[in-house]
Amino acid sequence: MRNPKILVLDRNTALAEQVQGIADELRPRPEVSVCERVGSVGDVLTDEGPFDVLIAGPSLGTRAGLARLQIIHDELPGMAIVLAFSRRPDASLRDIVRSGSIDLLQLPVDDGELVESVERAVELARKLEKPVATAQAPAAAPLPAMAGGPGRVFTISSATGGCGKTFYATNLAYFLSRHTQLRACIVDLDLQFGEVSTALRLRPRYTIFDALQREDTDEADLQAHIEEYLVTHETGIHVLAAPKEPSEADRINPPDVTRIVEALRNRFDFVIVDTPPALTEIVLAAFDLSDLLYVMATLDLPSVRNMGVFLSTLERLRIPTENIRLVLNKAESDVGIDIDQVTKLFPQGFESVLPYAKEVSRSINLGMPVMAASPNAQISKRMAAAMSTLLPEELRVGVDDGAIDDRPGLFGRLFRRAPAAT
Ligand SMILES: Nc1ncnc2c1ncn2[C@@H]1O[C@H](COP(=O)(O)OP(=O)(O)O)[C@@H](O)[C@H]1O
Ligand SMILES: [Mg+2]
Structure with a gap:
């Protein structure tokens, strides 16, 4: 399996530095890239991608930022997005849901929690590539037809x-x-x-x-x-x-x-x-x-x-x-x-x-x-x-x-x- 690739997107580099700091704790060790210019994220995604995980920092926690994430998510549904915010995002729950984020991190976050979140995001990204969950998902027999078959x-x-x-x-x-x-x-x-x-x-x-x-x-x-x-x-x-x-x-x-x-x-x-x-x-x-x-x-x-x-x-x-x-x-x-x-x-x-x-x-x-x-x-x-x-x-x-x-x-x-x- 190739090493996972993570992109940290934020105007400020503090979050990216923290992610780089914990990369050694992850197996396999991810490659961490940084994009400080939100406007050029499209180019980074195309030129340096594909990425497994996108960690979006607080500067994306606005309506406009989330709308951008939504576009990215629609284009690249296989990439897991983690949204990190320091205050409550200045946006509605609906915007957050639509951004496709699979996890929310409240900053400051300790390294342990960050490791756990990134691990999970990498794992989900892997699953998104080949959706195991659907392969075996049972065809839902309409309830309540309960007679026969397994419980x-x-x-x-x-x-x-x-x-x-x-x-x-x-x-x-x-x-x-x-x-x-x-x-x-x-x-x-x-x-x-x-x-x-x-x-x-x-x-x-x-x-x-x-x-x-x-x-x-x-x-x-x-x-x-x-x-x-x-x-x-x-x-x-x-x-x-x-x-x-x-x-x-x-x-x-x-x-x-x-x-x-x-x-x-x-x-x-x-x-x-x-x-x-x-x-x-x-x-x-x-x-x-x-x-x-x-x-x-x-x-x-x-x-x-x-x-x-x-x-x-x-x-x-x-x-x-x-x-x-x-x-x-x-x-x-x-x-x-x-x-x-x-x-x-x-x-x-x-x-x-x-x-x-x-x-x-x-x-x-x-x-x-x-x-x-x-x-x-x-x-x-x-x-x-x-x-x-x-x-x-x-x-x-x-x-x-x-x-x-x-x-x-x-x-x-x-x-x-x-x-x-x-
Ligand atoms: N509707 C409710 N009204 C009052 N107490 C509740 C209600 N639902 C759950 N609780 C209590 O809240 C606590 C957490 O519920 P629990 O079922 O253990 O949650 P979970 O398994 O999701 O962690 C328990 O003490 C439970 O008795
Ligand atoms: Mg319980």
Whole structure:
């Protein structure tokens, strides 16, 4: 593989010097070029390119600068753009999203964060050249035709932390298993800081790491034994927990994730994947096998802005947009940012806008999904309304008013697998 090429574009050379300073820490070491004259960037791109990554400095953070980036992005969609700014860019979220930036760096940035951002940009640029993500992307069977075939995979993601991914994952698993009488499993791919078992007050004996330690390499065998590594919650949700040690997490790679998700979806009707707040290779591996991707944000500017960046990256990786669902969480009316304003920025619309609710903390303390602990809370009803679109028509009836038909086996006949409880 040739060494990646990075172009730093800014009137001031400080950022370029910092990038040159960290180049030695990257493998393979990138070639770093500098362009101080924004007006001549076209020539530099043509004469010295192709570049894998363009790092645009604060002087590009204006409307005009972003418009220029948008043109560059349209011309060279395979180049990953990172936007570094020192103040809040004097431009709208929409302009930033349109510039195609895959990451935003707030200056001053420390070397560690810069290294991480550049590594990720190089990695994405490599993927953009040959979009792996689409090559294996499943043809999304229209929901809710659930009968037959492997289980459905739903991945919950976000660009920023604390958006409620784990909260949503546990509730989605609970909702689906409760209303279909089918089996649901959550896999915690937030490998370093996974909190699914904490949120459900579970004490897993084994984790995803242990499942991968099995001697056999045979997929059928992994599938036959994967359930031995799960822990079951009192609501019937199954969980494959995140590793206990960060060092174990480091040893899990994207092909491992593919194996695990494959094995689980052959055993369960629903596999819910919880993820770390980033678009890592691990997360992309889960995306490749997912029927639906949930992307979450909270109602604050950094979270919403990064959701835009996240979505434009997915678009550039050519992940089919019809499989993406947006969720805005902790939406309060008096936080100085208007829900309508935000929803307008995302023309695809939000599948749900969920309020901040104290019932959530209460349910976490009980180790229960809020939909189980407080089914009548507004937040539970909002979620149920949105999630019921995943159910076959005949099961939707009665979801909203809480009148749940509990007869086991009644719906099991409709589906390939037998219900867990019978
Ligand atoms: N709608 C909500 N109202 C109140 N608290 C919430 C809500 N959604 C999530 N939380 C809380 O916010 C914190 C972060 O949520 P979590 O699901 O852990 O986020 P993530 O997994 O995206 O990092 C948790 O303590 C969770 O209980
Ligand atoms: Mg989490």
